Amino acid sequence: MKFFADNFKQQFPLFAQPENRDLVYLDNAATTQKPACVIQAISDFYLHTNANTHRSSHRLARRATEMVEKVRRDAARFLGTASPREIIFTRGATEGLNLLAHSLCSRLSPGDEILLSTAEHHANLVPWQMQAASRGLQLRFVPHTGGIPQFERIAEVLSPRTKIVSVTAGSNALGLRTDLPALRAALSGQDLFWVLDGAQLAAHDRVDVASIGCDFFVCSAHKFYGPTGIGLVFGREELLQELPPWQGGGEMIASVDLLASEYAELPHRFEAGTSSLASIAGLGACMDFLEKQDRVAMAMHEQSLVHALHEKLGQIPGLNLLSRGEHNLGIATFTHPRCAAIDLAQWLDGRDIAVRVGHHCAQPLLRAAGHTATLRASVAAYNSDEDIERFVAAVQEFLAHLEVEDAVPVREVHAPVADGSWSPDDLSSLDVAALRNKKSWQDRYRSLMAWARFVSRKDGIRSPENLVRGCESSAWLVHRCERGVHRFAIDSDSRVVKGLGALLLTLLDGKPSGSVSREQVQEVFDELGLAQQLSESRSNGFRALLERAFELMGA
Ligand code: PLP
Secondary structure, eight states, X not given: OOOOHHHHHTTOGGGGSGGGTXXXXXXXXXXXXXXXXXXXXXXXXXXXXXXXXXXXOSHHHHHHHHHHHHHHHHHHHHHTOSOGGGEEEESSHHHHHXXXXXXXXXXXXXXXXXXXXXXXXXXXXXXXXXXXXXXXXXXXXXOEETTEEOXXXXXXXXXXXXXXXXXXXXXXXXXXXXXXXXXXXXXXXXXXXXXEEOTTGGGTSOOOHHHHOOSEEEEEGGGGTSOTTOEEEXXXXXXXXXXXXSSOSTTSEEEEOSSOEEEXXXXXXXXXXXXXXXHHHHHHHHHHHHHTSOHHHHHHHHHHHHHHHHHHHHTSTTOEEOSOSTTBXXXXXXXXXXXXXXXXXXXXXXXXXXXXXEOTTOHHHHHHTTOSOEEEEEXXXXXXXXXXXXXXXXXXXXXXXXXXXXXXXXXXXXXXXXXXXXXXXXXXXXXXXHHHHOSSHHHHHHHHHHHGGXXXXXXXXXXXXXXXXXXXXXXXXXXXXXXXXXXXXXXXXXXXXXXXXXXXXXXXXXXXXXXXXXXXXXXXXXXXTHHHHSOHHHHHHHHHHHHHHHHHTTO
């Protein structure tokens, strides 16, 4: 069946706002946009239902309680279980994993093993690390190549001491789906708890925990068009019955005495305090909304987008695609040797194309693959072929622009010194007035990137003591005073940071103390319109460079 992405998109009011009409939103693995019915349900909750649940005996409290328990029943159906007692509301997948790590590990003995994978989101690593450290447990990892887990080899690392296997159903950094039937077969008959992090999977597939066969499953509503602040934990009832609660407080008790308490029945014993009630209302609307969609046609549409993404990106010379189009949860991740991922993301932002850059909360995976940051584009069902075309065209445009830049020979201004000593770059031909006279921001941005070419690579200064804290990309700044004037040298992986550094040093390098103030430099930055056009973190990065430079000058 054909899926009409345009009709689907029309249900998302954010895209209809005048400032968002041209937006290409490809940051869906981080969070999705919300349909009108979800926004309405949250507002309706506060307009018509707002009261705390369970504890009060008035009309509104009853209504709020009924709403929460109805959404719980719907959530049970949504995840493929018959029993709402197996559904726990949390703030999100992270809280769900913390809950499970705490409760499950309290059943283990020192030396017991928890098996994870190298492709986990930090949310499925750190809670287990914390438990392992405090209880003397061992963390083990599925064999991998370059960070990509080889789940087919899981038997090699299972041992009689493996008590918990907690792995992703699909990587948020690479989009790689885990082969769940194969994993189920490998784990069947083992005396352990199987936890599945379904944060990305639930955004793209109908989930059926019964057929998956896991013991526990976690997800976050905001990844599948629902509100932030609400997530689900599924746990098999006979297992949950045996587990101690995680947090203590109101709602999770049957009775409280001064020295001990009796806990409430499932699932309430795992829900201490007031839940995110409006978000639960939004989650209910979101699940209704998804129920009405043709999920198979939706998934096919997403698959065709992700295939197109990989095919088109794969044709760009030199581009290093870390993800693959097959078995993929809507994610393309890549680097390019010509540019820092952050510079490309900034360029895309200038064209109103939203992507994400960084380690994607999967540092071990990226490190094993030899990267610190990649650019990630992730699709949802409201994306169109045109979105993919605009994105790829903008990537190509940026790279073509850099190619032209790089073809212009730069005057070799000094011999780079590798032993920690350095010489300043010759920035004398850089003209701030000419930069100011550029008509558009895009022209100024291009010029700044051209300026970056005057900043040579200086391996000798790339050391922790020269690193400027507060810059989004690594930047190193050094200084000395020579015959009464201040001399500087800068280096960075990012062209934009180098360009900004060149701008700063044009104003400061070779000047005597007291001849330029912080305010004057900031004024130039503001006059150029950089503060409005650069991301906030980039502007903060410039301020960090500025502060460090004045600190080094003793000003
Ligand atoms: N697990 C995976 C695979 C994720 O992608 C994310 C979020 O990106 C999480 C866990 C954590 O989800 P949340 O931040 O909603 O708690």
